[in-house]
Amino acid sequence: MQRIGVFVCWCGSNIAGTVDVQAVSDALRNEPGVVFSTNYQYMCSQAGQDIIIQAVKEHNLTGIVVCSCSPRMHEATFRKTAAAAGLNPYMVEIANIREQCSWVHKDMASGTEKAIILGKAAVAKVNLNAPLTPGETPVTKRALVIGGGIAGIQTALDIADAGFPVDIVEKNPTIGGKMAQLDKTFPTLDCAACILTPKMVDVAQNDNIRIFSYSEVEDIKGFVGNFDVKIRKKARFVKEDICTGCGLCTEKCPVRKVPNEFNLGMDNRRAIYIPFAQAVPKVATIDPDACNMLKSGKCGVCSKVCTAGAIDYKQQDEILDEKYGAIVVATGFNPISMDKFDEYAYNQSKDVITSLEFERLTNAAGPTQGKLLRPSDLKHPHTIVFVQCVGSRCASCAEKGKEYCSKICCMYTAKHAMLIRDKYPDTEVYVFYIDVRTPGKNFDEFYRRAVEEYGVKYIKGMVGKVVPEGDKLKVQASDLIAGKQLHIDADLVVLAAAIEPDKSARPLATMLTASMDTNDFFTEAHPKLRPVESPTAGVFLSGACQGPKDIPETVSQASAAAAKVIGLLVKDKLTGNPCVASANEMMCNGCSTCERVCPYGAITYIDKEFRMPDRTVATRRVAQVNPAVCQGCGACTVACMSGAMDLRGFMSSQIIAEVDAICK
Amino acid sequence: MHNDNRKIADEIILRSGVNPRKCMKCGKCTATCPAFDRMEYHPHQFVYMVETGDIEPLLESKSLYTCLSCFACVDRCPRGVEPAKLVEGVRNAVIRQQGKNHMTADDVPGKLDSDLPQQAIVSAFRKYTK
Amino acid sequence: MQVNKYRPLIVAFCCNWCSYAGADLAGNNRLNYPADVKIIRVPCSCRVNPSFVLRAFQRGADGVIICGCHPGDCHYTSGNYYTRRRMALLFSMLDYLGIERERTRLEWVSAAEGAKFAATMNDFAEQVAALGENKRLEDLRCKR
Numbered sequence: 001m002q003r004i005g006v007f008v009c010w011c012g013s014n015i016a017g018t019v020d021v022q023a024v025s026d027a028l029r030n031e032p033g034v035v036f037s038t039n040y041q042y043m044c045s046q047a048g049q050d051i052i053i054q055a056v057k058e059h060n061l062t063g064i065v066v067c068s069c070s071p072r073m074h075e076a077t078f079r080k081t082a083a084a085a086g087l088n089p090y091m092v093e094i095a096n097i098r099e100q101c102s103w104v105h106k107d108m109a110s111g112t113e114k115a116i117i118l119g120k121a122a123v124a125k126v127n128l129n130a131p132l133t134p135g136e137t138p139v140t141k142r143a144l145v146i147g148g149g150i151a152g153i154q155t156a157l158d159i160a161d162a163g164f165p166v167d168i169v170e171k172n173p174t175i176g177g178k179m180a181q182l183d184k185t186f187p188t189l190d191c192a193a194c195i196l197t198p199k200m201v202d203v204a205q206n207d208n209i210r211i212f213s214y215s216e217v218e219d220i221k222g223f224v225g226n227f228d229v230k231i232r233k234k235a236r237f238v239k240e241d242i243c244t245g246c247g248l249c250t251e252k253c254p255v256r257k258v259p260n261e262f263n264l265g266m267d268n269r270r271a272i273y274i275p276f277a278q279a280v281p282k283v284a285t286i287d288p289d290a291c292n293m294l295k296s297g298k299c300g301v302c303s304k305v306c307t308a309g310a311i312d313y314k315q316q317d318e319i320l321d322e323k324y325g326a327i328v329v330a331t332g333f334n335p336i337s338m339d340k341f342d343e344y345a346y347n348q349s350k351d352v353i354t355s356l357e358f359e360r361l362t363n364a365a366g367p368t369q370g371k372l373l374r375p376s377d378l379k380h381p382h383t384i385v386f387v388q389c390v391g392s393r394c395a396s397c398a399e400k401g402k403e404y405c406s407k408i409c410c411m412y413t414a415k416h417a418m419l420i421r422d423k424y425p426d427t428e429v430y431v432f433y434i435d436v437r438t439p440g441k442n443f444d445e446f447y448r449r450a451v452e453e454y455g456v457k458y459i460k461g462m463v464g465k466v467v468p469e470g471d472k473l474k475v476q477a478s479d480l481i482a483g484k485q486l487h488i489d490a491d492l493v494v495l496a497a498a499i500e501p502d503k504s505a506r507p508l509a510t511m512l513t514a515s516m517d518t519n520d521f522f523t524e525a526h527p528k529l530r531p532v533e534s535p536t537a538g539v540f541l542s543g544a545c546q547g548p549k550d551i552p553e554t555v556s557q558a559s560a561a562a563a564k565v566i567g568l569l570v571k572d573k574l575t576g577n578p579c580v581a582s583a584n585e586m587m588c589n590g591c592s593t594c595e596r597v598c599p600y601g602a603i604t605y606i607d608k609e610f611r612m613p614d615r616t617v618a619t620r621r622v623a624q625v626n627p628a629v630c631q632g633c634g635a636c637t638v639a640c641m642s643g644a645m646d647l648r649g650f651m652s653s654q655i656i657a658e659v660d661a662i663c664k
Numbered sequence: 665m666h667n668d669n670r671k672i673a674d675e676i677i678l679r680s681g682v683n684p685r686k687c688m689k690c691g692k693c694t695a696t697c698p699a700f701d702r703m704e705y706h707p708h709q710f711v712y713m714v715e716t717g718d719i720e721p722l723l724e725s726k727s728l729y730t731c732l733s734c735f736a737c738v739d740r741c742p743r744g745v746e747p748a749k750l751v752e753g754v755r756n757a758v759i760r761q762q763g764k765n766h767m768t769a770d771d772v773p774g775k776l777d778s779d780l781p782q783q784a785i786v787s788a789f790r791k792y793t794k
Numbered sequence: 795m796q797v798n799k800y801r802p803l804i805v806a807f808c809c810n811w812c813s814y815a816g817a818d819l820a821g822n823n824r825l826n827y828p829a830d831v832k833i834i835r836v837p838c839s840c841r842v843n844p845s846f847v848l849r850a851f852q853r854g855a856d857g858v859i860i861c862g863c864h865p866g867d868c869h870y871t872s873g874n875y876y877t878r879r880r881m882a883l884l885f886s887m888l889d890y891l892g893i894e895r896e897r898t899r900l901e902w903v904s905a906a907e908g909a910k911f912a913a914t915m916n917d918f919a920e921q922v923a924a925l926g927e928n929k930r931l932e933d934l935r936c937k938r
């Protein structure tokens with residue numbers, strides 16, 4: 001049986017004005033378990049707290065009920081008081097008789113009556129309280145960033161600058177991501193490579209950063225502060241530490257016709273290749289699907305020309321086991337496939353291209369050395385049609401497009417159109433749009449400049465079909481403002497393809513037990529207030545893996561994620577919330593229902609041996625809650641069919657005791 | 665009268681199963697329409713006019729009969745509005761409004777030409793005399 | 795003044811992050827609602843086991859209201875979605891057992907909606923008072 005002390009606060013006249021505090025303390029004195037009851041003007045003051053400490057010692061109290069203001073106000077205060085008196089801080093309960101009683105009820109009689117009932121409920125709860133101790137777990141002071149695009153690069157640099165080691169895992173042979181493929185960046189028109197490649201060099205030179213390029217995350221176990229990650233370093237058949245990146249092998253390799261993925265297949269590379277001149281790490285990689293030596297054992301040219309002796313045809317995939325305290329997801333995006341948009345003739349004509357392909361076409365390092373030449377006949381196009389929202393905002397065609405707005409297309413199309421009109425004023429440029437969305441700093445001004453200064457023809461309407469005819473593309477479109485159907489003979493059609501999360505995101509989310517939306521974007525812990533954290537503790541989100549984003553937004557989110565990671569890694573130990581769920585193993589029937597409702601992946605199942613009454617040993621599957629991951633919402637407690645799951649601090653028995661006390 | 669129009673519009677919406685509010689006014693239906701030049705009101709206008717209840721001009725428009733029902737607009741619409749079904753719904757409304765056919769028996773002689781089969785002329789008179 | 799108006803007993807389950815804070819805000823703004831409403835704090839509305847609601851009715855509560863964060867705003871991401879489904883089932887079952895729909899309610903109250911909290915409680919208390927005493931589910935074994 002508990003020995004409970006009740007302390008009723010007047011809060012000056014805030015409570016005492018409408019509640020007869022003496023009557024409350026007198027009434028509660030007769031409750032089961034209560035051995036002491038008093039009232040005082042300001043319980044939260046030093047003198048008030050001293051009364052509590054004194055009473056604990058004099059009356060050997062094991063539990064405390066304070067009838068005062070909201071627990072959101074002073075629960076922490078009174079818990080400290082209890083600790084100072086030598087009690088477990090979780091043996092304190094607050095009856096909220098100010099915000100939820102004296103301040104909202106004018107009548108003394110009913111106010112006092114309610115205050116007594118609230119006090120009784122708190123006493124009933126404390127009778128069932130048990131001392132709780134928050135668990136502590138150590139923190140591995142190293143972060144993992146998955147994805148080496150601008151998001152991952154920025155996050156890694158910020159974490160490394162704060163003094164913590166970071167590893168970047170990138171599935172391609174080089175970091176840089178999509179931004180490395182872009183030509184200029186809106187709205188300032190800086191060249192993407194000029195602002196990105198110095199950052200890539202910073203990453204390479206930073207002592208706190210390790211780059212695992214051409215690598216993938218294979219498995220993730222553990223929880224916040226203590227993740228165990230398996231990383232597969234794919235065999236690139238070149239010794240990374242020896243290769244100097246001279247590029248001689250890539251010139252001598254006899255396999256010349258491998259589509260170059262960096263230029264989106266618009267030109268070719270060799271079987272051994274370095275994706276682009278500024279690649280980091282600048283190391284050659286052999287494409288095993290194209291290399292003659294690896295396929296048939298006949299060739300070996302690269303090995304002969306390599307003066308450093310870096311080629312190793314026998315290299316195997318390597319599995320690394322690493323430990324991390326925090327994981328940042330920065331898996332980025334891809335344009336969707338245009339295969340199903342027959343109306344735009346993407347698969348029929350080489351001159352119908354996506355905007356990302358257009359970036360490569362205008363890039364000085366691209367297949368045309370930056371000259372705007374159309375892919376089919378390398379002639380200069382004179383009439384160019386841009387189509388916006390190809391696959392974006394597409395509610396009816398889940399198999400084709402995406403329901404959401406891809407956000408970046410309006411701006412890059414304005415950029416493309418403007419750059420064409422700037423370099424080639426003889427070119428007619430049409431942009432067909434549904435809406436032009438430019439919410440960003442200097443964005444609308446940028447779009448208006450394309451229209452007003454550069455004479456880009458923006459037409460409100462959509463393109464209905466594109467038909468290749470001779471060397472022209474017949475474009476049929478609507479002009480909704482003129483009420484006309486337009487027929488344009490175009491030389492080049494550029495499709496603003498919707499963007500989607502990278503395909504690697506979903507399996508990764510499963511490994512992380514991080515939640516995703518139906519579009520495979522990672523969901524944030526709170527859409528407004530915790531936008532860079534995953535609901536899974538220790539997992540953070542950076543860039544377009546969380547939703548469509550342009551570069552400025554991606555970089556801000558990347559730095560925000562880094563700040564959150566640093567905030568986690570500076571701690572030596574994580575103190576948990578002791579009010580977490582726990583399963584009664586004797587009652588658990590191993591049904592996995594709780595595992596499915598847990599938003600944090602805090603529940604796992606283990607096989608455990610139990611001694612049965614007949615002295616045999618039985619192995620049963622039982623739920624186990626990781627207190628470091630559990631946030632204490634209680635969803636599992638209600639889902640549990642056998643009643644095995646309970647929430648410390650808010651146990652079912654405690655809440656029922658409160659209900660009973662109120663309904664008595 | 666306005667209420668009447670709204671009522672007819674609602675009936676059209678109900679019968680066709682089309683929700684014109686889903687339209688985001690992109691104009692892809694109109695861009696894709698092969699009968700554009702022969703239409704007074706174009707597919708996106710059809711959708712808008714039914715949405716706003718501006719039905720009368722539609723009921724009287726010849727555009728109803730120039731729609732080929734090729735369903736290109738249905739196929740291409742990114743929001744699944746299905747304009748062609750709406751056009752069919754309006755046609756249906758015209759037919760259901762007795763005496764409100766797009767032509768009367770008096771108009772038939774003016775449209776005769778020598779290639780027209782006799783049976784068609786007789787049935788046209790029968791149909792539009794009612 | 796209605797002197798003899800029936801004074802119902804109402805149990806309100808409020809989630810710690812939104813609705814309990816909303817109730818505190820109603821207090822800060824001195825927005826009155828009947829003293830018949832007694833609040834029980836739970837971490838999340840999804841902590842409310844249907845058996846708690848049944849228990850309240852068994853022990854003579856006249857109405858039970860559950861308040862949580864607005865959909866999409868749950869502190870624990872998805873807890874209130876579970877609540878929404880559980881309570882839809884529970885309330886229809888209670889209705890079948892003769893506990894009128896008007897005696898149960900699920901309401902979304904954010905931490906900023908003190909006024910909504912007070913208005914909801916006023917409305918609910920009036921609604922329950924109009925029905926009078928609830929005798930349907932009282933446990934005969936604990937008849938006092």
